[in-house]
Amino acid sequence: MSDLNAVPMTLEGSFALHQIFRFQSSAWHPQERFHRDKLLRQAVTLLSTMEEGGKSGRPNQSALYSLVGHKGDLMLVHFRDTLEDLHRAELAVKQMEFADFLEPTYSFLSVVELGLYESSAKTYAQLQEKGLQPHTPEWDAGIKEVMDRQTAAMSTRLFPEIPKSKYICFYPMDRKRGEAKNWYEVPLAERQRMMHEHGLIGRRYADSVKQIITGSIGLDDWEWGVDLFSEDPVVFKKLIYEMRFDEVSAVYAMFGSFYVGLRVQAADLPKLLEGDIV
Amino acid sequence: MSDLNAVPMTLEGSFALHQIFRFQSSAWHPQERFHRDKLLRQAVTLLSTMEEGGKSGRPNQSALYSLVGHKGDLMLVHFRDTLEDLHRAELAVKQMEFADFLEPTYSFLSVVELGLYESSAKTYAQLQEKGLQPHTPEWDAGIKEVMDRQTAAMSTRLFPEIPKSKYICFYPMDRKRGEAKNWYEVPLAERQRMMHEHGLIGRRYADSVKQIITGSIGLDDWEWGVDLFSEDPVVFKKLIYEMRFDEVSAVYAMFGSFYVGLRVQAADLPKLLEGDIV
Amino acid sequence: MSDLNAVPMTLEGSFALHQIFRFQSSAWHPQERFHRDKLLRQAVTLLSTMEEGGKSGRPNQSALYSLVGHKGDLMLVHFRDTLEDLHRAELAVKQMEFADFLEPTYSFLSVVELGLYESSAKTYAQLQEKGLQPHTPEWDAGIKEVMDRQTAAMSTRLFPEIPKSKYICFYPMDRKRGEAKNWYEVPLAERQRMMHEHGLIGRRYADSVKQIITGSIGLDDWEWGVDLFSEDPVVFKKLIYEMRFDEVSAVYAMFGSFYVGLRVQAADLPKLLEGDIV
Amino acid sequence: MSDLNAVPMTLEGSFALHQIFRFQSSAWHPQERFHRDKLLRQAVTLLSTMEEGGKSGRPNQSALYSLVGHKGDLMLVHFRDTLEDLHRAELAVKQMEFADFLEPTYSFLSVVELGLYESSAKTYAQLQEKGLQPHTPEWDAGIKEVMDRQTAAMSTRLFPEIPKSKYICFYPMDRKRGEAKNWYEVPLAERQRMMHEHGLIGRRYADSVKQIITGSIGLDDWEWGVDLFSEDPVVFKKLIYEMRFDEVSAVYAMFGSFYVGLRVQAADLPKLLEGDIV
Amino acid sequence: MSDLNAVPMTLEGSFALHQIFRFQSSAWHPQERFHRDKLLRQAVTLLSTMEEGGKSGRPNQSALYSLVGHKGDLMLVHFRDTLEDLHRAELAVKQMEFADFLEPTYSFLSVVELGLYESSAKTYAQLQEKGLQPHTPEWDAGIKEVMDRQTAAMSTRLFPEIPKSKYICFYPMDRKRGEAKNWYEVPLAERQRMMHEHGLIGRRYADSVKQIITGSIGLDDWEWGVDLFSEDPVVFKKLIYEMRFDEVSAVYAMFGSFYVGLRVQAADLPKLLEGDIV
Numbered sequence A, B, C, D, E: 001m002s003d004l005n006a007v008p009m010t011l012e013g014s015f016a017l018h019q020i021f022r023f024q025s026s027a028w029h030p031q032e033r034f035h036r037d038k039l040l041r042q043a044v045t046l047l048s049t050m051e052e053g054g055k056s057g058r059p060n061q062s063a064l065y066s067l068v069g070h071k072g073d074l075m076l077v078h079f080r081d082t083l084e085d086l087h088r089a090e091l092a093v094k095q096m097e098f099a100d101f102l103e104p105t106y107s108f109l110s111v112v113e114l115g116l117y118e119s120s121a122k123t124y125a126q127l128q129e130k131g132l133q134p135h136t137p138e139w140d141a142g143i144k145e146v147m148d149r150q151t152a153a154m155s156t157r158l159f160p161e162i163p164k165s166k167y168i169c170f171y172p173m174d175r176k177r178g179e180a181k182n183w184y185e186v187p188l189a190e191r192q193r194m195m196h197e198h199g200l201i202g203r204r205y206a207d208s209v210k211q212i213i214t215g216s217i218g219l220d221d222w223e224w225g226v227d228l229f230s231e232d233p234v235v236f237k238k239l240i241y242e243m244r245f246d247e248v249s250a251v252y253a254m255f256g257s258f259y260v261g262l263r264v265q266a267a268d269l270p271k272l273l274e275g276d277i278v
Helices: A033-052 A083-095 A097-101 A117-129 A137-153 A188-204 A234-244 A247-252 A266-273 B033-052 B083-095 B097-101 B117-129 B137-153 B188-204 B234-244 B247-252 B266-273 C033-052 C083-095 C097-101 C117-129 C137-153 C188-204 C234-244 C247-252 C266-273 D033-052 D083-095 D097-101 D117-129 D137-153 D188-204 D234-244 D247-252 D266-273 E033-052 E083-095 E097-101 E117-129 E137-153 E188-204 E234-244 E247-252 E266-273
Strands: A009-023 A062-067 A074-080 A102-116 A167-175 A209-215 A224-230 A253-255 A259-264 B010-023 B062-067 B074-080 B102-115 B167-175 B209-215 B224-230 B253-255 B259-264 C010-023 C062-067 C074-080 C102-115 C167-175 C209-215 C224-230 C253-255 C259-264 D009-023 D062-067 D074-080 D102-116 D167-175 D209-215 D224-230 D253-255 D259-264 E009-023 E062-067 E074-080 E102-116 E167-175 E209-215 E224-230 E253-255 E259-264
Touching: A009 A083, A009 A117, A009 A137, A009 A209, A009 E234, A033 A062, A033 A083, A033 A097, A033 A266, A062 A266, A074 A083, A074 A167, A083 A097, A083 E259, A097 A102, A102 A117, A102 A137, A102 A224, A117 A137, A117 A188, A188 A234, A188 A247, A209 A234, A224 A234, A234 A247, A234 B010, A247 A253, A259 A266, A259 B083, B010 B083, B010 B137, B010 B209, B033 B062, B033 B083, B033 B097, B033 B266, B062 B266, B074 B083, B074 B167, B083 B097, B097 B102, B102 B224, B117 B137, B117 B188, B188 B234, B188 B247, B209 B234, B224 B234, B234 B247, B234 C010, B247 B253, B259 B266, B259 C083, C010 C083, C010 C137, C010 C209, C033 C062, C033 C083, C033 C097, C033 C266, C062 C266, C074 C083, C074 C167, C083 C097, C097 C102, C102 C224, C117 C137, C117 C188, C188 C234, C188 C247, C209 C234, C224 C234, C234 C247, C234 D009, C247 C253, C259 C266, C259 D083, D009 D083, D009 D117, D009 D137, D009 D209, D033 D062, D033 D083, D033 D097, D033 D266, D062 D266, D074 D083, D074 D167, D083 D097, D097 D102, D102 D117, D102 D137, D102 D224, D117 D137, D117 D188, D188 D234, D188 D247, D209 D234, D224 D234, D234 D247, D234 E009, D247 D253, D259 D266, D259 E083, E009 E083, E009 E117, E009 E137, E009 E209, E033 E062, E033 E083, E033 E097, E033 E266, E062 E266, E074 E083, E074 E167, E083 E097, E097 E102, E102 E117, E102 E137, E102 E224, E117 E137, E117 E188, E188 E234, E188 E247, E209 E234, E224 E234, E234 E247, E247 E253, E259 E266
Parallel strands: none
Antiparallel strands: A009 A074, A009 A102, A062 A074, A062 A259, A102 A209, A167 A224, A167 A253, A167 A259, A209 A224, B010 B074, B010 B102, B062 B074, B062 B259, B102 B209, B167 B224, B167 B253, B167 B259, B209 B224, C010 C074, C010 C102, C062 C074, C062 C259, C102 C209, C167 C224, C167 C253, C167 C259, C209 C224, D009 D074, D009 D102, D062 D074, D062 D259, D102 D209, D167 D224, D167 D253, D167 D259, D209 D224, E009 E074, E009 E102, E062 E074, E062 E259, E102 E209, E167 E224, E167 E253, E167 E259, E209 E224
């Protein structure tokens, strides 16, 4: 249990912030037309720049979604290389005059995560075969080597572009720590097996769904965030329903709220506020 | 457990959105009479058109209800062929000037679902007898054939008209995933048996209640939504009470809030706001 | 478990709505005196008529309470023969101009219920002795005969007057459906025994407390509502504390919020708003 | 379980209401100085009279506290001989014009309770030795005699003065009714033993902490309220931490929110609103 | 279980208050420039003085953070020698005119705590070897001696300066009291072992993270608060993720919300409100 080998290696990439807003239309409508136009021009300018991203060589993009249902009207998803850059983006959004008409109803702070279950099991075994003890300098060097290699190999997944798909589905989740069923007490090999089986389902859906997993332990109230992107929203249901029968989900997954939206180009925000989705 | 045969086939039809609003009467009453009349005329026009629906050959209807109790004053229920059309309907409602007096208090996004427990068990067995392996092209073709056939046969249930009944009862629900009692760990045959028994109760009430089941996994915070329609609201209590002793409900059902309302023709909205229910 | 004999017969009577409001005193106080007087006159007129009730030959009454604590300032309790009449009463309350100063904080929709545990056990046994099968026309006729007889015999309890007692205690409750302790899995005879013992406690308090049980399965978020009426509020505590050690409550009862109030005649509403309770 | 001896005798004294308010400073500050002074004079007059209390020969006091943290700014604690008097006090507070700047965020209704675990066990045993049956007139007379004697002996604890201590700590609590650990299923003798051990800890802190226990079953959403009074707030932590390892707390206690405040004389309310705590 | 040796000795130091605010920008923006400047000057003056702290010889500091996400915009963290001083700081913040634009969304009251698991086990054993009984004057004297010595030795940890690190992560937590897994029923020696292992993980992160543990039993709704300070926010995730597999966290930790922010010098508050983080 207190075996340090219990902890799988993870790689971290872009920091991510999901911001969900209710648009205060009853305060917006009484505004003069030219004033609303001015605020929208400013918003479109800022959000278009963020949409493009890419200043530092990496994507560093933001995207705007029109949400379905009462949980919010708009969702902004930001990916940035550092938490400081992410917070700057958040502050820039707050500075828009248009933001005075946006009531924040939810947000989620996380960082892109790749969990290296397979590598971890292998690496820990190899280091132990060499007679190394966890947390000795030699052990740590062995771990670092693997992580550096993987980081390089997976850099486009660690610092992802935001898929251009028409639909998004975002939800936070936890692994259960119940009195009888506790993910964090399951041996690494068992967890690795379950994660592997879980991955096989995802792979069958790879043509129709792209996913980005972010980790939020120590950053927000849930342990992970999941973003699914697809051209067909029925696939969200099919995929998640099928996974719910998978051991790792059936027994160990706890889900937060689900946010489903349609991608809107920043330039189309004014049309959206008049009821048009392009 | 991780047996892919665990997952029953489901068919999906119309996307559905339930919108619940509190009417802000203390902001409404001070408005000038002619202004309120104008807003109501616009609302009646839009909602009447939605009520009729049917542009694409399928029903694609919306319906308005006056809710009992503090959870909301009005409920709109929309069924549309696609999520995009559904979102357009939602945006059109938001665009009404009248909507500035409607505070959204709840919503539920889902898609009409028919769970094929019986066909699934049969089909999986037949395909296995033929020596096929799950997720091979042959297997998938076999599945697709059954689903296509059923989709054609059940198209009026998949894309339903909204029953004209006087009363509605809507509630979301989950299947329990407890530490000891977990629906998603129960073998398919057991689940099929329980669903069958559950269906027998429903069948005895078929004369007095119509129901539409929608699935919301991956779309909203609960797994299913249930709409019951009846001329007699006591039947909602009788039916659901009887079902609560049924194994699948007694042990595995978790319920959200219950919303009970009376059908109001869009044209009668102005009267409703003056306290008359026709 | 899936034995249909598990379900006890219940009789349903008046529909009931509990409405709880916070009075918006800071909006009320700035109103001109004559305007407040006008609104109060309207409110007193409406609520006094509802208090009297009885148009259809049955009580059909409403009653007003001044609540203790922050959950609300006023509670209206309505009993009506039909859900439609109940909703008309609700709409009439909303139509009062005074209602613009009432913020609804809670409500509870239910229907007076008499659970026939003793009769059910007896009747099911008799019908089975006659060799009848559940849900055959003969069985259903036997059931109907018992229910009609009981309905006639208990009509004043099914369509009750509202007791004139000084104090009210209202709370909603559920029967537990835990993983180990599940009321809906307990055999009917066991439940009958527990309900019988439970009733004996109530009987010892019959001189000082009147109670009305309403069922809300399929109508609201809890399964039952309990109204206690007494001249002495200590009795609420004594009775419910004693019952809490009773098996059916200790193990199977889940409680919602408790609302305690003092009866106020509609005519005394203006005095109440000036701080006087008569 | 359904043994009526399971229920310990309790004595009830003063009714108690805890009222927690957020002070709406942003609405208060724009008021004219003389208007604020007038409202404060009224408030000081009313609250000072309540602070003194004692009209009926018993304390019947109220006390004002400045709360730490966001749960509220002010807490009023009222003890009164009857629920009606308590509600009159509540209505008087609402009538203050100053109350329009107080948003109620929480309240707790309860009645001073002394649980007679030791006497109950002894008395029940004695009555049974005499061959008496529970709930016979002779049994009830025996019980009444003990309760009358105890009520007379404990009258200053049943109708307590409010300690003048600088700090207060208030919290509501329940006894657990879990599926495996259920206080209400534990035999009386076991509960008596645990309560006795619990009391021993309290006794060691008697020099530095005074406590008032109130019962709220049937009156509010938790089963008990606890008020601790001390000159040293570290003692709240030390006492409650030590008790948490005590069987009755470790296994059976469920806690609500904790409210910690500093006593403020009513006359010092105006200074408090200018940031001075005397 | 009711063994008093179950309770580990703890030392208490500074009282701590975390205050989280949403900045009401839509009310702020319409204010005249010179008015906003005046309010900011006042706020900077007050918060700068608090930042410096140290009047009583001990740090007694406050610090300002810009929070990421919707839970709040600003967080103030105050440490003071006494609860009275802490409350004075809170009242001073409320007195700022700028505070009328700050809506409190959360707060946490606690006191710096050092849990002496190792010393407790040793000391209790030594005192028992001497034949002493718990809670005798001799026993208490032995305990007091150890605590006085430790208090002197650990005074800079008990009354800590606020680390100057760029990032903060704050969260409250409980130890689980489940029906099967209950921290407060685990023998002291077991708890000591688990806390020791837990500490070893922390020690490996000592170079990159500073932590302050505060206790809140009897003061707030959770049992402990944890503040982590680091120059690298990825470390928050790495550390807490690794600890989650540790027995004491995996089985016994329950977490509240996580608040992540960037340190802002009080003097930079005006820049922050214009979107600049220095």
